[in-house]
Amino acid sequence: MRVQLNARNRAYQFEAEPGARMLYSGLAAGINLPYECGSGTCGTCKARLVEGEVDDRWPGATGRKYLKQPGEFLMCQCVPVGDCSVEVAGFVYNMDPGACIPEFRAGTIRNPRPLTRDVMSFSVELESPADFDAGQFVAMQVPGVPGYRGYSMVNFERSATSLEFVIKKKPGGGASEWLFGAGADGKAVELFGPLGAATFYPNLGKNILCIAGGSGIAGMMSILSRARQERYFDQFNGHVFFGVRTFRDGFYLAELAELAGEFPDRVRVTIALSDEPVPGEARTAYPSLAFEHGLVHEIAGKAMEGKYQNVRAYLAGPPPAVDASIRMLLLQAKLPTDHIRYDKFS
Amino acid sequence: MDKRFVCPRQSVPANGMVQCETAEGLKLLVANSGDNYFAYQAMCPHQEVPLCEGMYDGSVLTCHQHLWQWDIRTGAAMGLAEAPLESFPVEVEGDSLYVVSQSALSVSELFAGISGDTLSAISSLVQKEEREAGSICYDFGDPADDFYVLESGRVEFLIGRDERVSPAGFMLRKGEVFGWAPLVENHPRRIARATCLEQSKLLRIDGRKTLALLAADPASGFIVMRRLASLIARYLAPSGSK
Numbered sequence: 001m002r003v004q005l006n007a008r009n010r011a012y013q014f015e016a017e018p019g020a021r022m023l024y025s026g027l028a029a030g031i032n033l034p035y036e037c038g039s040g041t042c043g044t045c046k047a048r049l050v051e052g053e054v055d056d057r058w059p060g061a062t063g064r065k066y067l068k069q070p071g072e073f074l075m076c077q078c079v080p081v082g083d084c085s086v087e088v089a090g091f092v093y094n095m096d097p098g099a100c101i102p103e104f105r106a107g108t109i110r111n112p113r114p115l116t117r118d119v120m121s122f123s124v125e126l127e128s129p130a131d132f133d134a135g136q137f138v139a140m141q142v143p144g145v146p147g148y149r150g151y152s153m154v155n156f157e158r159s160a161t162s163l164e165f166v167i168k169k170k171p172g173g174g175a176s177e178w179l180f181g182a183g184a185d186g187k188a189v190e191l192f193g194p195l196g197a198a199t200f201y202p203n204l205g206k207n208i209l210c211i212a213g214g215s216g217i218a219g220m221m222s223i224l225s226r227a228r229q230e231r232y233f234d235q236f237n238g239h240v241f242f243g244v245r246t247f248r249d250g251f252y253l254a255e256l257a258e259l260a261g262e263f264p265d266r267v268r269v270t271i272a273l274s275d276e277p278v279p280g281e282a283r284t285a286y287p288s289l290a291f292e293h294g295l296v297h298e299i300a301g302k303a304m305e306g307k308y309q310n311v312r313a314y315l316a317g318p319p320p321a322v323d324a325s326i327r328m329l330l331l332q333a334k335l336p337t338d339h340i341r342y343d344k345f346s
Numbered sequence: 347m348d349k350r351f352v353c354p355r356q357s358v359p360a361n362g363m364v365q366c367e368t369a370e371g372l373k374l375l376v377a378n379s380g381d382n383y384f385a386y387q388a389m390c391p392h393q394e395v396p397l398c399e400g401m402y403d404g405s406v407l408t409c410h411q412h413l414w415q416w417d418i419r420t421g422a423a424m425g426l427a428e429a430p431l432e433s434f435p436v437e438v439e440g441d442s443l444y445v446v447s448q449s450a451l452s453v454s455e456l457f458a459g460i461s462g463d464t465l466s467a468i469s470s471l472v473q474k475e476e477r478e479a480g481s482i483c484y485d486f487g488d489p490a491d492d493f494y495v496l497e498s499g500r501v502e503f504l505i506g507r508d509e510r511v512s513p514a515g516f517m518l519r520k521g522e523v524f525g526w527a528p529l530v531e532n533h534p535r536r537i538a539r540a541t542c543l544e545q546s547k548l549l550r551i552d553g554r555k556t557l558a559l560l561a562a563d564p565a566s567g568f569i570v571m572r573r574l575a576s577l578i579a580r581y582l583a584p585s586g587s588k
């Protein structure tokens with residue numbers, strides 16, 4: 001099936017695989033279609049159907065609230081039924097040379113294990129090695145749940161044969177309940193990726209500021225992992241702020257403590273506890289980490305005062321926490337918008 | 347458009363913003379900055395999100411959705427923004443704020459910042475055209491004498507030859523410039539077909555006479571040619587560093 005996509009600047013044609021979401025077919029063809037979450041929440045991949053027919057595979061997607069005009073649909077949720085012609089209101093270009101072109105991948109769930117009372121980690125073993133950039137995510141489809149969900153890679157390596165993820169348990173969240181369930185280990189899943197523009201490259205030449213809430217730390221771990229592998233912190237600073245509710249809700253603290261311990265003058269990691277004063281055991285257990293009581297964006301705002309020279313910020317976590325961090329960085333810190341990177345999931 | 351009442355002055359918070367609707371149904375974002383008031387289109391040009399839900403610090407307006415930003419004094423795009431805001435000059439009379447509309451020429455990015463004299467000289471070249479849906483502004487091989495500024499409506503382009511004709515984008519924002527071949531050397535004929543997709547209002551301007559005006563005012567000419575170069579480049583590749 002051919003999709004003809006008219007953008008503001010030019011037209012593209014690509015082949016849509018039967019049953020595949022239009023967004024994924026276009027991205028797999030190396031066309032940098034507009035998207036952020038790739039999984040039905042943000043509305044960024046909105047397009048208008050000019051000719052032909054599409055089948056909406058997840059009419060319950062929350063991103064549909066951004067559809068306003070007749071004929072509009074989310075490319076990440078709709079599958080072309082035969083040839084069609086669509087229009088997007090923005091400028092569209094081909095992907096940069098060197099970009100990791102996303103594709104469909106088959107994988108197997110491995111080693112799901114709890115990290116805290118409601119966060120777990122798991123790996124997906126890939127059938128063939130994949131490249132991705134630090135900070136990227138994949139869209140994953142699990143059996144019996146409509147639509148894909150976005151999960152950021154925790155690890156970073158080239159030609160990765162295993163991708164590592166964290167997931168927070170959400171009551172009633174179909175995908176998270178399935179992954180938390182007993183039967184997930186060894187099950188086949190389908191991935192599409194890598195996706196996402198909140199990426200880190202070692203030629204950035206800036207200090208990095210990571211503000212993450214909960215499972216949003218995943219992509220930061222990948223960024224920090226790449227930075228460490230490339231000895232980035234020999235030259236630049238890393239400011240990491242990780243918000244969780246209580247000390248017991250913290251995870252990856254040992255890994256973060258090791259990083260902070262390795263670069264005591266360059267990397268500072270602060271764990272913000274929103275729901276409790278810092279217990280004495282926290283500092284004893286992780287002397288190289290800082291702990292504060294408060295909301296992560298407020299803690300970061302206070303600690304970063306006067307330190308915004310040459311900074312690139314990465315944000316991730318629950319949408320309200322990301323929004324609060326954006327407001328803080330724009331209004332209080334006056335950081336230019338192009339120095340702030342995040343992928344919108346709401 | 348005549349002068350339209352927008353809102354009482356006190357309904358705009360100091361260094362804040364508010365969304366208003368005129369009696370005619372025109373939705374506007376009205377902002378205050380010190381002693382000045384500014385009015386812009388109410389919706390973000392990117393994804394139709396109300397700008398009043400965004401962030402405003404008294405000088406820079408930010409849409410909270412994708413952090414597009416604009417200079418509140420001019421509506422000019424800043425940072426990540428790929429389009430300026432359509433501005434409506436505000437007149438203050440007593441405690442009331444009124445807006446008047448601007449011509450597409452003066453909101454056009456191509457001419458922003460050029461001298462007032464040259465802009466009004468170019469304005470005097472303008473022929474206004476109203477076209478029905480389906481009407482062709484120019485076709486393949488037509489002589490390229492005039493360029494166009496979109497006032498309202500929507501214009502779509504086709505390029506190619508014979509059966510190998512394909513869409514080449516579209517224009518939908520007030521002030522967008524198309525058919526700029528007469529402003530560039532060695533482009534005497536049209537290489538595209540421009541069709542109005544809906545009823546459209548266009549400003550049609552003699553290219554050769556415009557070039558003569560710009561040659562007589564090289565400072566303005568430099569601005570326009572630089573903008574034209576970036577406009578053309580924008581059709582080829584994304585701008586800015588990643």
